[in-house]
Amino acid sequence: MNKFRQLFNQKKCSVIGMVHVNALPGTPLFSGSVDEIVSKACKETEIYLNQNIDGILIENMHDVPYMQSKHLGPEIVATMSKICTELKKLIPGNVPCGVQVLASGNKEALAIAKATSLNFIRCEGFVFGHVADEGYTDANAGQILRYRKQIEANNVLVFADIKKKHSSHSITNDISLAETAKAAEFFLADGLILTGTATGDPAKLSDLNKIKTASSLPLLIGSGVTIDNVQHYISADALIIGSHFKEDGQWNKDLDAKRVGDFMKKINNIL
16 A cells, blocks of 8 residues: 555545557557557647646557457557657656556556556456456466566556456356455555446445455556546545546547546545
8 A cells, every 4th residue: 555655645536547549550440650649649648637637547448359468469569668658758757657458468568667667557367267358367466476576567566457347257256356355465466446347337336345345455446437426436545537538428539628627626626
């Protein structure tokens, strides 16, 4: 918790805005150029900074359909590294910045974070296997943390999704959410991410309370927080928000500066 608090300047409940970069080279929806991808990501980052966001998370959300990490090509890491390098030039040192590489590209994300001086990664499949829409995801905590040690990236925090969205957890149905949280803590995660069942779906408040009781790790809400329900989630340590900040609340639309500003004004009034 101390590492998390130091990173996010001791704030009670931080807001992390998503930069969903456009489809990368080699993926079905790629069009235009890498420079255009970088330019749009920079514009979105500037919007967040102008609205005094607490943190930024960069993700290749548009690379649908996703593939497991073993199928990710070097072009994904190369392009994400270029994007992160350019965004870091804009982001002040007191604003934490992280990266996620879909799907389950946790080693790739660590490598990018190390090379571009990012502060954290969002990690899928940290503990317990599950079936996601892109296929089976095996538990990978041991691999990820050994790799982090190998490349001397211990300053990069690992925030782990548990019972992640867009997935079936029937094979671990006898493992409760609380037990999953305890396992992630035992396996040295730096924070836990709780989501709803799909992108934009709110997490259950009962699940939030279960995790807060079961684990002492920082808890981040990873989906479904809006200006209308944020008051229910301020007991979390951070809120990761993507869809709600877009035009009409749709993840695949452009970032809306007014929605970001209105949200930040409300949460700051609450806190």
